Amino acid sequence: MRRLDLWMLLATVVIGACAVLAQSSTARALASPGFVNRQLIWLAVSAVLLVLFSFTDYRILVRLAPVLWGGSMLVLLTLFVVAPLRAGTHSWFVLGSYTIQPSEFARVATLLAVAALSAEHREGQLDLRRIGMLCAAVGLPALLVALQPDLGMALTYVPILLAALWLGGLPWKAWVGIVLVGLAAAGGAWSFYLKPYQKERVLTFLDSERDPYGAGYQQRQSQIAVGSGGVLGRGLRGGTQSQLRFLPAQSTDFIFAVWAEQTGFAGSALLVLTYVALLWRVFAVAFCARDRVGMVFAAGIGLVMAVQILVNIAMVMGVAPTTGITLPLLSYGGSSLLAGAIALGLVQSIWRLRFANV
Amino acid sequence: MLGKVFLDSAWFVRDDLRPLQRRLVVMLLALGLAFLAMLARLWVLQVVQGDRWRAAAENNRLRRIPLEAPRGTVTDTHGEIILDNRPTYQLLLFPEEMKDAARTESFLTRIEIADAGEVRARIARARKTSHLPSIIADNLRWSQVAAIAAHQAEFGELQVHPATRRSLPAGPAVAHLVGQLGEVSPEQLAVDPSLRSGQLVGRSGLERAFQDTLGGTPGALVVVVDALGRQISSLDEEPPILGHPLQVTIDLQLQREAAEAMAGQVGAVAAIDPRDGAVRVLLSLPAFDPDLFAGHLEPARWRELNDDPLKPLHNRALQALYPPGSTIKPLFAAGALADGLRTPAEGVSCSGAVTIYGHPYRCWLKGGHGGVALTSAIEQSCDSYFYRLAHDTGLERLASWATRFGxxxxxxxxLAGESSGLVPSDAWSRRARGHPWYGGETISVGIGQGPILATPLQLAVAYAALVNGGFRVTPHLSATDFPAPQPLNLDPQVLATVRHGMELVVGGDRGTARRWSNLPARFAGKTGTSQVIRKVEGVKWYELPWEQRHHALFVGYAPPEAPTLVVAVVVEHGGDAAAVAAPVAARIIQRAFAPGFDTTAVKPNLPEGVDLLPTATAEEPDTPDTTAASATPSTPTGGAPR
Known part of the structure; x- marks a missing residue:
């Protein structure tokens, strides 16, 4: 245990505690106490998984990456066949009263695959073939997720590719190309892919007065919740925005608003700083990793989490459009917690083995 | 510790990882900036703008429901209720909680709150004051209350709210008297701090005149609601302060009697107590259903009423102007006696016409009245006598007498909106008509015809002065607060002579209204028929279409010896004063002074088959001159007025 990074563990535990407090509050508002119990079960399972994966050798998993990645692709494909339509998407397997969201686990597998692909090439060797393989490794699962359709989740795959290309030393001309392609993709998505309600969200974000009772409703309520928290908040379980259910999707996408309303700037800054500490440790692990695989994996998971946190909180504060990106470790959802625990466990494993001469 | 990490790693790291570490540091710097920006934004949102958002959150969950103050009741002089309140249901809309305006709109249209366009307009208006609830429907039917309750879960922004609404047991008979209510205007709010936005205030009639007494102060109820609009608990109640009750001088019995006697007619009745000016009857016809104007929303029928050529929203008793016709003769007679221009004994010979300025002015009685003196000229309404009087005295004196009587x-x-009427002068003629006064017009004014116009209430006030010993009274509705009568300094002997003439109008052998002399309660007065078009020889009044008939006027008082009631009646296009207007006054006087007498026995005296109702008016243009002060004077070559 002493060979694990205790600061990262501590940060994880603090965030987990915040999650329990926030979730118990929304469970009260939504009058469904079962939510908290489930979240507690998921947290316990996650803790076990985290420790378990801390003591595996990440290099073995990286070696298994092609199998894990391929398996994930198969699972994502079968989702289209067997998964029922829930909340408008084919994102979940249903097992009794539990649901599993494979895209969360597929993301870890994708990270492993990207790390594996980054393993052997040397500086300056990031050739076109390698770039192509990286793009395929990330693009295929992202595309399958986007088709479910779950655009928010698909977007969280992008940082993996960016991290791999950045650390791999992609020349600046290529970055220019990526920006151009990204813009073209955004334009194409606007014209052909985005649903009217998604366009509406973007337009609403650009002009918040556009439709205060339609698409802007959620963001306005969320903004009110965060803002009304003030300096010290309205007390746990005390916020009217969450307790009187003006706040939408408050156990998942807008959980940060619940926390911010009840604990104010003090609590929300504490949570953000804890996230920063956690990320700092993850990147420290990347910095200290013994090899490229560990470095890319840790940096990848760090960047994915950082982007998720930034985009989600920006959305909750009303400065980014609503995208359906959840807040890691805080939003309700077993799959997200479990996959997060596995990823963080692997980061611990990288830390544990940083000096290993095996 | 962090430094140690970097130092440690520097020792053990593989050379080929160093470029990756450099890039990692760049990535960290970028992320660090992003997190800093996020913290800054959180600071702004929660610490800097915290209070603002807190207020928004309060608004979100707290509903402030206005509690209307029930307005004061109004009773008549005997304590009978004129105006009261009854329970009703209003529909409140909390626009900030509305998620789908189109759905709400179609729901409200479906339960027949109003037609689609009107519902849309009301919702749009409600959204302008988004932080306050708006009343978007008034006077809900039970079926509507039930429909809203059944769909409450879908439309959390709607709330059925118990309130009160004005109830008028006497109905249209008091419509103009009571007047209309409406939501307070922004201008009124700016002037009077005791008013609250959305409050109902009187727009006309008693409701407006006594707003301060009747109004009360609205309260509010602050309740906590959830996002579905369900009330969770109430936080604060500011109880409304009820309006004060008011007793007015109106006599509802007489008011109803007047309405029945005038049923189907167009015109007005004003009755006052000549001793102090207390108003007993104030009636205008046609009337409207006063319940239409008792709430917050303009009724759908408003436009229809407003565009009606008969102008039912107009309070004719104090707004409509009529040439007084022969009812002005007692005023001029009193003036002539007082100024010494005539003596009671001085006689005139009436041969059916008088030639003045080379022009024949005809008396209404074709064969002439023969020798008439002042009292008999009033009794028989001899035009020739007053043509000569007008010619001898001139316009200035006629005008001064008319003005003296009010x-x-x-x-x-x-009550607001009263008309001034018109007493002509040369200056007025030049200003309003652009030409000097013609001498011939003075002769017409002498019989109350031409550019001299008065409201029914003004006629009642003028006659009050004739019969109360010469005091100008201020007509008033308040039983307690009114100005004292002002003396006009008229010789009692003069007034007695004129009153004798008016008693003969009903009681004399040749009086124009002598057919009403055998009713149990005796009365006196003067008939007046004011001309709408020139009289055509040989055509009886009832053979003319309604809108071409003359206005029928009668101003009466009772009891003749010590009058306590003056009644002024105008029946528009009534045709014949004695046959149509006098019986209305007679009925009111019988009701007041002959208890137990069946007043329905007093009927207009009409030839067989004559219809008094304004049936054919809808397609006709406005009647020629009834209300226009600038109407061109008609030279009465045919002697219509009596």
């Missing part, structure tokens, strides 16, 4: 100026009643 014509040409508002009477000062508490």
């Amino acid at each position: 014509l040409g100026q508002p009477t000062g009643i508490e």
